Structures are given as structure tokens and as C-alpha cells.
Amino acid sequence: MQTVTIKPKKEIKISVEAENISPDKFAGKSEKDIQSLEAYLGNHKTTLGELFSIKVEGRGAAADTKIVMEGNFSRVKRIGEGMSAGLIMIKGNVDMHLGTKMSGGKITLSGNADSWAGREMKGGELIIEGSAGYYLGAGYRGETCGMRGGKITVMGSALDFLGEHMCGGEIIVKGNAGILAGISNNGGKIVIEGNTSRPGSEMAKGTIIINGAVAEMMPVFKLEGTEAVDGVTYKKYTGDVIVGGKGVLYVK
Amino acid sequence: MELLIKNGAVFDPKNGIAGDKTDISIKDGKIVDKVSTKASVIDAGGRLVMPGGVDAHSHIAGAKVNVGRIMRPEDTRSGIKPRTKLTRPCTGYTVPNVYAMGYRYAQMGYTTVFEAAQAIMKARHTHEELEEIPIIDKGALTLFGSNWPTMDFVREKDMDKLAAYVAWGLLASRGFGVKVVNPGGGEMWGYGKNVSGLDDVVPNFDVTPRDIIISLMKVNEMLGLPHSLHLHCNNLGKPGNYRTTLATLELAKQVKPSKDRQVMHVTHIAFNAMGGTNWMDFESKADEIANFLNNSENITTDMGQVIFGSATSMTADGPWQYTLSKLVHGKWSNGDVELEDASGVVPVTYYRQAISHAAMWASGLELALLTKDPYKVLLTTDHPNGGPFVNYSEVIALLMSSKKRQEEIKTLPPVFNERTKLPGINRELDFNEIAIMTRAGSSKVLGLLETKGHLGAGADGDVAIYDIKPDQIDPSVEHVKIKSAFSSAAYTIKGGEVVVKDGQITATPMGRTFWVDASVPGEHTEVMMKDIRNKFKNYYSIGLANYMVQDAYLTHPKVVKAGVVPVEVS
Numbered sequence: 001m002q003t004v005t006i007k008p009k010k011e012i013k014i015s016v017e018a019e020n021i022s023p024d025k026f027a028g029k030s031e032k033d034i035q036s037l038e039a040y041l042g043n044h045k046t047t048l049g050e051l052f053s054i055k056v057e058g059r060g061a062a063a064d065t066k067i068v069m070e071g072n073f074s075r076v077k078r079i080g081e082g083m084s085a086g087l088i089m090i091k092g093n094v095d096m097h098l099g100t101k102m103s104g105g106k107i108t109l110s111g112n113a114d115s116w117a118g119r120e121m122k123g124g125e126l127i128i129e130g131s132a133g134y135y136l137g138a139g140y141r142g143e144t145c146g147m148r149g150g151k152i153t154v155m156g157s158a159l160d161f162l163g164e165h166m167c168g169g170e171i172i173v174k175g176n177a178g179i180l181a182g183i184s185n186n187g188g189k190i191v192i193e194g195n196t197s198r199p200g201s202e203m204a205k206g207t208i209i210i211n212g213a214v215a216e217m218m219p220v221f222k223l224e225g226t227e228a229v230d231g232v233t234y235k236k237y238t239g240d241v242i243v244g245g246k247g248v249l250y251v252k
Numbered sequence: 253m254e255l256l257i258k259n260g261a262v263f264d265p266k267n268g269i270a271g272d273k274t275d276i277s278i279k280d281g282k283i284v285d286k287v288s289t290k291a292s293v294i295d296a297g298g299r300l301v302m303p304g305g306v307d308a309h310s311h312i313a314g315a316k317v318n319v320g321r322i323m324r325p326e327d328t329r330s331g332i333k334p335r336t337k338l339t340r341p342c343t344g345y346t347v348p349n350v351y352a353m354g355y356r357y358a359q360m361g362y363t364t365v366f367e368a369a370q371a372i373m374k375a376r377h378t379h380e381e382l383e384e385i386p387i388i389d390k391g392a393l394t395l396f397g398s399n400w401p402t403m404d405f406v407r408e409k410d411m412d413k414l415a416a417y418v419a420w421g422l423l424a425s426r427g428f429g430v431k432v433v434n435p436g437g438g439e440m441w442g443y444g445k446n447v448s449g450l451d452d453v454v455p456n457f458d459v460t461p462r463d464i465i466i467s468l469m470k471v472n473e474m475l476g477l478p479h480s481l482h483l484h485c486n487n488l489g490k491p492g493n494y495r496t497t498l499a500t501l502e503l504a505k506q507v508k509p510s511k512d513r514q515v516m517h518v519t520h521i522a523f524n525a526m527g528g529t530n531w532m533d534f535e536s537k538a539d540e541i542a543n544f545l546n547n548s549e550n551i552t553t554d555m556g557q558v559i560f561g562s563a564t565s566m567t568a569d570g571p572w573q574y575t576l577s578k579l580v581h582g583k584w585s586n587g588d589v590e591l592e593d594a595s596g597v598v599p600v601t602y603y604r605q606a607i608s609h610a611a612m613w614a615s616g617l618e619l620a621l622l623t624k625d626p627y628k629v630l631l632t633t634d635h636p637n638g639g640p641f642v643n644y645s646e647v648i649a650l651l652m653s654s655k656k657r658q659e660e661i662k663t664l665p666p667v668f669n670e671r672t673k674l675p676g677i678n679r680e681l682d683f684n685e686i687a688i689m690t691r692a693g694s695s696k697v698l699g700l701l702e703t704k705g706h707l708g709a710g711a712d713g714d715v716a717i718y719d720i721k722p723d724q725i726d727p728s729v730e731h732v733k734i735k736s737a738f739s740s741a742a743y744t745i746k747g748g749e750v751v752v753k754d755g756q757i758t759a760t761p762m763g764r765t766f767w768v769d770a771s772v773p774g775e776h777t778e779v780m781m782k783d784i785r786n787k788f789k790n791y792y793s794i795g796l797a798n799y800m801v802q803d804a805y806l807t808h809p810k811v812v813k814a815g816v817v818p819v820e821v822s
Contacts, residue, residue, distance in 0.1 A: 142326035 520556025
């Protein structure tokens with residue numbers, strides 16, 4: 001088992017590109033090696049050791065690596081990018097692109113995540129105890145496939161376009177969601193416990209379940225009657241009919 | 253500045269050199285017979301030496317390339333290379349940024365590339381981009397096929413006026429040649445329609461695609477332009493279109509060339525050699541096209557080879573792009589250039605598992621392998637329609653190795669064997685034939701063989717050295733080595749300057765932009781301009797004074813003179 005503890009040395013005001021903070025990158029490395037991994041502070045190339053105090057206990061493979069991050073990381077981007085195994089526990093807030101393209105392992109975040117968390121995620125689990133920004137589990141600009149697998153859970157709320165171009169996997173939002181959740185999705189499952197508006201336009205495949213109120217429905221869904229899911233009765237809609245979609249939307 | 257390339261295994265088809273150890277001397281940017289002892293020396297050490305590559309059909313600059321970039325931010329995520337002290341940043345795969353266009357061509361040993369389509373009205377944009385593409389020489393072909401004045405003058409059967417218009421259009425766009433895309437179809441698309449063959453009448457103009465093609469061929473030869481008519485056939489992309497293509501090729505018999513070259517260049521023929529009646533029974537009919545080419549003169553083509561994977565389809569063939577976007581359920585951008593053209597951009601992915609894609613992949617190769625004379629089929633991917641130009645090395649390896657082709661065929665659906673003749677073709681091209689398809693042939697087709705595509709005295713000092721020894725390699729077996737050598741030149745020399753060494757850019761001089769200044773009798777221009785002024789007064793949304801590309805947009809121009817010559821019409 002390898003445990004890496006990371007704390008900011010001082011307040012970070014300029015955004016940091018920290019895709020090297022990942023169990024895959026840290027596994028089996030010494031404190032010195034991890035400190036010398038590259039990071040960008042704005043457009044200035046620096047190292048993780050310059051920005052953070054890093055402590056390492058033990059050695060292990062990626063699957064046995066635990067990264068504990070404490071402090072304010074609200075300007076630190078791309079944490080856990082592409083990770084395939086291991087655990088990242090963050091006590092604080094993070095900037096954009098948390099766990100982007102991750103294929104395995106687990107990230108837990110006690111605070112809030114900015115936009116694009118879990119973008120193009122392929123597997124693993126992402127738990128956000130606070131709230132998420134825009135484009136949670138979405139595809140990047142121009143891509144036709146966003147999240148493909150894995151699971152994202154948000155205890156708070158999420159902003160607009162969550163699960164955009166989603167092709168697989170599962171997103172659960174305990175709070176409210178912004179507009180157009182699951183826009184252009186092509187698979188996967190989205191569950192919103194709170195309120196939202198205009199879910200699922202351009203949806204080709206996939207399932208969206210909304211337990212709260214839907215302020216406004218897009219006029220592109222066909223009401224199929226009612227159906228019970230896990231003992232709860234919903235109105236079942238299919239669509240988006242404009243794109244010949246076979247997506248399913250359950251609304252209370 | 254003098255340079256001597258020693259001990260190269262030189263392939264220079266125009267001068268009949270096929271692998272002989274020949275020294276190449278370059279002085280002041282030109283190939284010369286001899287240089288002094290002060291010349292710097294490159295020892296090729298028996299490696300393959302060819303003239304710098306010449307691409308006669310590629311979409312490297314202009315409005316639709318830029319629309320492709322805007323539509324495909326996801327494409328920009330690949331091919332990212334930060335700037336260095338020498339080079340600017342690069343991005344993209346199917347629609348690279350302007351700098352990457354120049355660097356990547358040079359890294360493959362190419363030194364001259366022609367943009368295949370610019371509308372006159374959008375020409376300023378084309379030249380703004382061309383001026384930013386480093387290293388390579390370039391030029392742009394100008395679209396004339398669906399322009400209102402063209403169709404007016406064709407209907408009036410006034411070839412003098414049409415010639416004057418073409419000459420003026422080339423000047424207005426600083427263009428190099430006459431490009432025709434789906435003649436008549438661009439105008440029909442304004443009404444949501446298309447022409448379905450050579451004899452459909454274009455409403456309001458009362459002309460047919462046949463009239464347009466023949467008339468523009470005639471005036472192209474009247475003007476004695478370096479390049480011939482450059483044609484994108486009607487019905488492109490439709491199963492069964494090979495009949496339209498064959499009928500179009502027949503038209504070339506009606507006009508005699510004014511120069512030692514073809515009268516018609518039919519481009520990206522892989523998209524025009526389709527049999528069958530729909531996408532299910534779709535088959536390649538490239539063999540019929542190749543058979544026609546083997547029995548005719550004055551026609552050249554290029555492959556438009558399909559590369560499996562991501563591509564971006566972009567063409568002035570507006571109606572086809574709409575059809576394509578519906579086929580692939582993809583993004584679609586539509587363009588309308590008032591009075592001149594339609595256009596469209598659609599990202600596509602070619603899949604091995606899709607039999608129609610596999611058959612299209614086969615038809616480009618079939619055409620190149622079944623046509624006996626390599627001067628008649630140039631190597632292109634119709635970048636980025638069939639695939640990005642960086643894959644030329646893949647195409648070269650496929651043409652040189654039947655073994656590689658068989659390996660590829662194994663990855664395709666079994667029904668492939670029924671839809672193409674490719675599995676039964678054993679021909680393997682040699683280095684000389686590859687040099688023709690990528691150098692001498694393309695230069696001849698463009699009418700630039702005097703200075704491009706060869707290594708005789710007087711030619712431009714453009715040379716490529718590849719890291720293979722032709723006498724020690726069996727391309728059929730070692731196709732992996734062939735591909736890797738052609739994808740990254742050991743040396744690329746442009747105008748006597750080493751611009752690439754071991755695949756890395758070493759210098760970034762600016763190339764020139766070729767355009768054709770064709771003279772016509774002043775009275776013809778006067779009569780023609782009356783009509784043009786009327787068009788601007790009544791229809792165009794911009795003024796005539798703002799229409800012409802000014803000299804300021806071409807900081808490195810290379811003017812090729814042409815002018816009215818008598819043409820024999822049989």
C-alpha cells in the first residue's frame with residue numbers, strides 16, 4: 001500500500017494543470033520522483049513539488065495507491081486524468097476536469113467540482129459530495145461520445161448539460177440539475193433526484209429518470225403512458241422524435 | 253548557395269533515370285549540371301532520391317477548410333505539437349492548422365501542393381491561408397462550373413466571351429486553373445435539387461453539364477492554360493455512377509489539347525467508380541474506368557484513395573454533401589457562394605466493416621493498379637475527403653506490396669471479394685512508377701513539368717531523400733519499411749535549402765504561389781465585362797472593386813503566362 005498526501009504550499013491563484021496527480025503516475029515512485037513530476041502554473045512550467053507539499057508512505061502498484069489531498073484545490077485542474085486504478089480522496093474543492101477520461105479506480109471529493117468533471121470517463125467511480133459544474137460526464141467540444149462507462153454520484157446539484165453526448169455508464173445527481181441534462185445522449189443512465197428543466201433533447205438512446213419537478217419539457221418527446229420503475233410510477237416518454245431517437249425519459 | 257547530393261539512387265522518370273547512382277547539383281535554388289568545389293555536400297549513401305513531391309489535388313486552404321476546422325474542434329485535439337524555436341504550433345489530423353499543412357507535407361518529401369477548389373468570391377481567404385503555409389510551393393484552382401456568367405456564355409455559345417471570363421476569373425482569384433465541380437449541380441442546389449446526369453437542363457440557364465464541360469474544355473485549350481480542365485464529375489458518391497463517369501470521359505475526345513498534356517483531369521475517381529444500385533449491392537467498377545483509360549489518350553485522373561478512419565468531406569458539391577450528411581447521420585455545414593457555387597462540409601469515418609467503405613477503399617487502388625500508364629493516375633487521397641494527406645506513405649506501401657494488400661483484405665468483410673477485383677490483382681508498382689504518380693505525373697498534369705517533378709538542369713532545386721536503399725529492399729515483403737520511409741523523409745530540400753533532416757524541420761522558407769495570367773484580346777474582355785458589371789449591379793452583394801484579389805495578398809507570387817491560342821475542335 002502506498003499513501004501519498006498532498007497539500008498546497010500556499011494559496012494557488014493561477015490555474016494549475018495537474019494531470020500528473022494520478023495513482024498511475026505515482027505508483028512505486030519515491031517522494032522525490034513525485035515532487036519532480038511536471039505541472040503547469042498558468043503558462044509556466046513547474047513541478048508538483050514546487051506547488052505542493054508531498055508526503056509518501058510505502059510503495060505499491062497503482063491499484064494499491066491512495067492519494068489524499070487536503071486543502072483548497074479550487075484552481076487545480078485535471079486531477080486523476082486517465083487514471084485506471086487506485087484511490088484519490090480530496091478534502092476540498094477542485095477546478096475543472098476532475099477524473100477526466102478515467103477508466104478505473106475511485107475518486108471521492110468532499111467539496112465542489114468545477115465543470116467537465118468525469119468528462120469522457122470510461123470506467124471507475126467518481127463521488128462528488130458537494131456540487132458539480134457544467135458538463136458533468138460530458139463529451140468534449142465536437143466529440144460524439146462523452147461518458148462511456150463508470151459511475152458518477154453527485155450529492156449536491158449539477159449545472160447545465162450534464163451527461164451531454166453520454167454513451168454509457170451512470171450519473172446520479174441527488175440535488176437539482178440545470179437545463180438540458182443528457183442532451184444528445186446515446187446511451188447510459190441519468191438519475192436526477194431533484195428538479196430540472198428541458199431534459200434529454202436530441203437524445204438517441206439511453207435513460208433519464210427524474211424524481212423532482214420538470215419545469216419545462218422539450219416538445220420532442222412522445223408520451224407512452226405510465227410505467228413503474230423500482231416501485232415508483234412515472235410518466236414514460238420516448239424520443240427525441242426529431243432524430244428518430246429511442247431514448248426513454250421517466251418523469252413523475 | 254551551392255549543394256551537391258552524392259551517391260543517391262536517383263529516380264527521375266522524366267529524364268529516364270531509374271535507380272542509377274547520379275549526383276544532383278543545385279545552385280541558387282535550381283538544378284544545374286555542375287557545382288563548384290565550395291558546394292556543401294550531402295552523401296545520400298545509396299539511399300532513394302526523388303524530385304520533391306508534387307500534389308495536384310488537395311484541400312489545404314480556403315473557406316471550406318476553415319469551416320472544417322470550426323466544425324471539428326475534436327479533430328484539433330489530435331496532432332498537437334507545441335511550437336519550437338523554428339516551427340509554429342501544430343494541431344489537427346484531417347483539418348490541420350495552416351502551419352501543420354506546410355510542415356507535414358515537407359516532412360513527407362513534398363514541396364509543391366495545389367489547393368483543388370476556390371470560389372472566386374472566396375479566393376482572398378484562400379490566399380490569406382496559402383500565405384501562412386510554410387515551405388511548400390502552392391497554387392489554387394478556381395471554380396467555374398456553376399458560375400452564372402459561365403452558364404450564360406455557354407448558352408450563348410460565345411467561346412470568346414467565356415475565354416475572357418475564365419482569364420478574368422483567374423486574375424480575380426489569382427487562380428492557377430479551371431476547376432469544375434458537379435457542373436450545373438451547384439446552381440440546382442440553390443433550389444434544393446441536383447443534376448442527375450450530363451444531359452439534365454439547368455433551369456433559368458438552359459445549359460446542360462455536358463455543354464458546360466465541353467465549353468470549358470475548349471476555352472481552357474484556347475487560353476493554352478498550363479493545366480487542363482480539372483473535373484469533379486456529376487453524380488459523385490452515388491452507386492452506379494461509373495456510367496456517368498464513363499460518359500464524361502468520352503467528352504475528352506471532342507477537344508484536342510493545346511499542349512503536351514491531357515485535356516481533362518478527372519479527380520478523386522474512387523468516388524466516381526461505383527457500381528450497383530444502392531449501398532447494399534454497391535460494388536467497385538474501377539476496372540471499367542481503368543479499361544477506358546488504357547484505351548484513350550488525353551485523360552488523366554487521381555485516386556482519391558480512401559483511408560480507414562477519420563476524414564472530413566469538403567466540396568463545392570453541395571447536394572452531395574447534404575446526401576452524405578444524411579447517410580452518416582453526422583454534422584453538416586452548407587455553403588452558398590452567390591452566383592458561383594454551393595458547398596458543404598461533413599465529417600465522416602471510413603469503417604473496415606462497412607462494405608461500401610471497403611469497396612471505395614479498393615477502387616482507388618484498383619484504378620492505380622489496373623491502369624497501365626502511371627502518368628494517367630496520380631496518387632492522392634483527395635485530402636481530407638478520402639483521408640488526410642499524411643497517409644500517402646500508406647498508399648505507396650499498398651501499391652508496392654501485394655502482400656500488404658492481402659493482409660488488409662483479411663481484415664475486411666468476406667463479401668469484399670465479390671465487390672471488387674482487388675484480391676486478384678498481383679501488380680506491384682516499382683519506385684519509378686511511384687515517382688511518376690507523385691512527382692513527374694502530377695507535374696505533367698499541372699503543366700509544370702519544366703520546373704517541377706524532375707531533377708534535370710533547370711528544374712527547381714526540390715529534392716527528397718528517403719531512408720531506404722532501393723537495391724537492398726524488397727518492397728513487397730518489407731512494406732513496413734517502405735511506409736515508414738515515405739512518411740518521414742531523411743532530407744527534404746526546397747529550392748536548394750535543406751528544410752527537413754531526419755523527419756525534423758530544419759528551415760522554414762516561404763514558398764511561392766503560382767497563378768496564371770492569361771491574355772485575351774481586349775475587345776473580348778470589354779464585351780464580357782459589360783455582362784459582369786450587370787451581374788454586380790443586379791445580383792452580387794459586393795462591389796466589383798472589392799471582388800478582385802489584390803497583389804498584396806500574394807507576397808510570393810509566381811506568375812505563369814498564358815493566352816489565347818487557336819484550338820482545333822473535332
